[in-house]
Amino acid sequence: MKFLFTTTALFGICCVLAGPGEPKIKSFHFSNELEMGMRESVRCNVLNGDPPFEFSWYKDGLPLKDARGISVRKTDEYDSILVISKVDADSNGNYTCKVSNSRGFDEKSAILSVKGG
Ligand SMILES: *[C@@H]1O[C@H](CO)[C@@H](O)[C@H](O)[C@H]1NC(C)=O
16 A cells, blocks of 8 residues: 555656656757858757647847847747748857747757858
C-alpha cells in the first residue's frame, strides 16, 4: 500500500515537471549563401505537444517586433514563419523561436550571417 502510494506520487511529480504535452520544436537553419538583398524565411514548426501554443521570436535575446522588412506569419496552430524581405548587414544575428503552452516551453535558435555584410 505504501509502495503503491509512493509510486503514484513519483509518477505525479514526473509528469507535472516534464510530462508529455510540452512543446518540442524542430530545429531550423538559415541559408549559408545569403547575399545582401535576398529574401529569406525560416519555419518554426512544433513537432510534438498539446495546442494551443504561443509563438515568440527573438533576435539576440530581444523580442522581434515588426522591425522593418521582417514579418512573422502563423500558418496554422503548429507553425510560425519568419520572413526577412531583404537581408542586409543589420539582419545578422542570433534568431530564436520560443513556443509555450500550458505544459512548458521549448526554444531553438539559428545564426543568420550575410555574405559581405
Ligand atoms: C543564441 O541564442 C540562444 C538563446 O538566447 C542561446 O541559447 C544560444 O546559445 C545563442 N547561440 C549562439 C551561437 O550565440
